[in-house]
Amino acid sequence: MAPDALQGIVRQQTNPARWNGKAWSAFVADLQALGVEVAESAATRGIFATDAGGTAYGLPHGVVIAQSATQVSALLKAAQAHCVPVTVRGGGLTTEGESVAYGGVLLDMTGMSRVLAIDPVTMTVRTEAGIYWHGLAEELRRENLDYLSAPLNMTSSVGGTLGVGGIDVNSARLGCSADQAISLQVVTPTGEIVECSDNENAELFQRVILGYGQFGVITEVTLRIRPYTPLRMHYYYYSSLRTAIEDLQLLDRNDASDYSGILTIMDCAVNLLVAFDSDEREAAFKANWQQRLRGYGEFGFALCMAGHYALRPWRIGEALYLFRRKQAVFPEFRRPEFHRDGRMDDRTVVFSRAVWKHWGSRNMVIPDLATSADKFIEAVERGNKVCRKFFRHYTLYCVGIRLRPEHKPHYEMSCVPPDAEGWAYGCEFEPMIEGEVYSRDHFQSFKNAIYDIGVDLGASYYRFGGMMKGYIRRVFGDALVDRHLAMKRQADPAMILNRDVIF
Amino acid sequence: MYSTAHPRDYPACSGCSLCRLVCPMWRHRRDPRFSPEGIAKARQNGAGVTELADVLDACTLCGACDPVCPEDIALSDMIMDLRGELELPPDLAVLQVGYAQAAAQAAPAPAGALLLAGAALRADPTLLTQVEALLGLRSAGDDGADLAVALEIGGDIDPQRKRRFLNAIDGRSLVVGDGLLLRELRRWLPGARLQGLGEALGSLPAIRRRIASTDFYVIEARAFHADHARLVAHYDGLRKDRGCAMNLDLQRIAMPARASAYPALRMGPAREDLEQARWLLQGRRPARIVIEDAAERDVLRRVADVPVLHLAELAALNEVTVYA
Incomplete structure (x- = not known):
């Protein structure tokens, strides 16, 4: 199909061509001789036919469930020898087909999902990388411990997250999930098993962290951990995105809260959530910052909205939608079994349940923009206009990410924009599908419109791989991309590992 | 959720994997085929019952997957229906x-x-x-x-x-x-x-007040998940009242003490039962284990060096007067 075959829709990238299967039989024979099971039934391959995005589809020739670094090493060595593409999958929460295999072998890392050692003295945990953050939290909690930050989605895997970043509502204070990693065990694309950290094989560590799976398979991870604390949550409501973002950034700049983020119902009801680990931090916030926030409480905002829509009766449909949405979603965040003495337990479970139940769908289309602090308001406001143009209803999710200057090498060609200092900010633009039928082309056109803003602003994206990889050179520039491509060719001579995700 | 049609079956599975997080069968094997999601996806891809026999025979029917499915698929029913097509053990x-x-x-x-x-x-x-x-x-x-x-x-x-x-x-x-x-x-x-037996006994003051904060309370998973929305409040109340730890995971799903299928056939715990019970107790240091289901006593006794008491047996003990 010609690039301009669909009028008005700029097509950046669609599913890559399926690998032709050459040498597959010999590859499988080699692995079977080593005792590695390769599942080739349609039923097994079909489990991995798509990712959380649900717009990219592909089937591997076979599936290997990860068992050990040694097994992964054998797999990668055989794949190099036979030039068989290897697609690595954790929780499968990509949205652009990055964890979908278009032929070749799919390596399911959730087979390696055991916690290996919890050390409450050094406050670290060693775990296999295929573990879901939820599984890790489950075992840490028994010791009254917790991870630092992780995506608000229970089925994200640790290894997959470290490969792309990982954002939590405490990232404005603690950084992205990838910044928690102290050291990794990595199987390189040529099959060497290597331990790496900022002090040991640092270059490999820099490339694998936030490296979109290009430079190795993470098999084990040592992470920082902390004592577990339930949260004291506060919600402030705004009718202006700009005002809410200004207040969010005010809190982040001044370290005024332990958790902060914005979750909206379109641009009509903008919710700034603020939370605390301790009574002391909460008291300091109330004394110094609460009165400076311009948001309303729930009741005040309801009155404000009632007045607003009373003067605009032709927008009654929008008002009813906001009301219905509030009725459906708010109780999910207030379920009594997750609250005790006014504090919320297990925030990831609460948020993740709500996300899957009230935002989840067969298609999850979540283009995003990641910018420096000073460009963020413009990025969100422009992205919001795009959402209004393409969908009836949508949600925005905004959060800050504290950057660690010593990790600058990790951030190269990642979701962290090159001009960000101190904090980067990210916004996800998520249409509410709500049973409507949209074509892939509509979604793709929407994503392109959002990503074009990023090119214009010199921003970055969390999801620039897979179907969106056409933006990589536009946003990062040829010089940087070519340098990474050269490194990739050196590390992965047959270019087998996570092919078509970035390169 | 993209359709409100009920009852919902395997075609509605979007592969979110939330059921894997609570599935004893998956936890034991770490293989996506051995999960409700794996079964639903296999069915979507044309797998017949015979092809799924090993997986269907491995399910404990604990029902943990039912309340966590965001698509409201009756996953236990799906598995029971498919089992019915297998040769009768x-x-x-x-x-x-x-x-x-x-x-x-x-x-x-x-x-x-x-x-x-x-x-x-x-x-x-x-x-x-x-x-x-x-x-x-x-x-x-x-x-x-x-x-x-x-x-x-x-x-x-x-x-x-x-x-x-x-x-x-x-x-x-x-x-x-x-x-x-x-x-x-x-x-x-x-x-x-x-x-359920657990709810009935646990509501009796003579038993309830004998549950100590140092106890590890093991909810019977099948009864709990069959009426999860109501019972989660009942057990949350019990936990708040008595301060005991429970076999609830972070999603408030009851983790069974056993992981083998067809418990009625077992003379003693299978290997996966022992592994599951050890995992359940890992990182916990209770003074007693209190069970609702008598069938879980054997496996817990084998892996724990503390008394394992049925809820009914608490009534004969001295009353707990101090919260630890």
Whole structure:
């Protein structure tokens, strides 16, 4: 199909061509001789036919469930020898087909999902990388411990997250999930098993962290951990995105809260959530910052909205939608079994349940923009206009990410924009599908419109791989991309590992 | 959620993997094929029952997957239906016939509220007597144990047998020991006053006040998940009241102490049961383990060096007066 075959829709990238299967039989024979099971039934391959995005589809020739670094090493060595593409999958929460295999072998890392050692003295945990953050939290909690930050989605895997970043509502204070990693065990694309950290094989560590799976398979991870604390949550409501973002950034700049983020119902009801680990931090916030926030409480905002829509009766449909949405979603965040003495337990479970139940769908289309602090308001406001143009209803999710200057090498060609200092900010633009039928082309056109803003602003994206990889050179520039491509060719001579995700 | 049609079956599975997080079968094997999601996806890709036999035979029917599915797919029903298409396990068929014969010879149920003890509780007559005394109930001679086995294997239930059973208990308050039967009774007798054994005993003040904050309380998973939305509040109240730890995961799903299928057939714990029980207790240091399901006592005793007491046995102990 010609690039301009669909009028008005700029097509950046669609599913890559399926690998032709050459040498597959010999590859499988080699692995079977080593005792590695390769599942080739349609039923097994079909489990991995798509990712959380649900717009990219592909089937591997076979599936290997990860068992050990040694097994992964054998797999990668055989794949190099036979030039068989290897697609690595954790929780499968990509949205652009990055964890979908278009032929070749799919390596399911959730087979390696055991916690290996919890050390409450050094406050670290060693775990296999295929573990879901939820599984890790489950075992840490028994010791009254917790991870630092992780995506608000229970089925994200640790290894997959470290490969792309990982954002939590405490990232404005603690950084992205990838910044928690102290050291990794990595199987390189040529099959060497290597331990790496900022002090040991640092270059490999820099490339694998936030490296979109290009430079190795993470098999084990040592992470920082902390004592577990339930949260004291506060919600402030705004009718202006700009005002809410200004207040969010005010809190982040001044370290005024332990958790902060914005979750909206379109641009009509903008919710700034603020939370605390301790009574002391909460008291300091109330004394110094609460009165400076311009948001309303729930009741005040309801009155404000009632007045607003009373003067605009032709927008009654929008008002009813906001009301219905509030009725459906708010109780999910207030379920009594997750609250005790006014504090919320297990925030990831609460948020993740709500996300899957009230935002989840067969298609999850979540283009995003990641910018420096000073460009963020413009990025969100422009992205919001795009959402209004393409969908009836949508949600925005905004959060800050504290950057660690010593990790600058990790951030190269990642979701962290090159001009960000101190904090980067990210916004996800998520249409509410709500049973409507949209074509892939509509979604793709929407994503392109959002990503074009990023090119214009010199921003970055969390999801620039897979179907969106056409933006990589536009946003990062040829010089940087070519340098990474050269490194990739050196590390992965047959270019087998996570092919078509970035390169 | 992209469709509100009910009942929902495997075609609605979008592969979110939330069921894997709570599935004992997956936790034991770490293989996506061994999960409700794996079964649903396999079915979507044309797998027949024979191809799925190993997976279907490995499911514990704990029901943990049902309340966590954001698509509201009746995953346990899906698995039970598919099991019904498999060849009947011969040992279970024999067991079912034995229970059915015993039910046919049972005396008519006494008047009033009834205890449907279930096979596990009936296997311990002393405990059964304690339970009857505490609840002030008499056991039905026909407690539907053969029907519970039929549900376990997904087999057809003789309509006459079912009618006879339901006629004898309809209109009464029932305390049901078998979680799988309780789940089905809620459908068969929608207006009936039904309670699981754990909920009934745990609501008695004489027992409740003897639960200590140093206890590890093991909820019977099948009964709990069959009525999760209501019981999660009941057990949250118990936990807040007594301060004990429970076998609830972070999603408030009950993790069973065993991970093997067809528990009625087991003479002793299987390897996966021991592994599951060890994992359940990992990182916990309780003074006692309190169980609702007598069938979980054996495996917990083997992996723990603290007393394992059935809820009913607490009543005979000195009252807990101090919260630890």
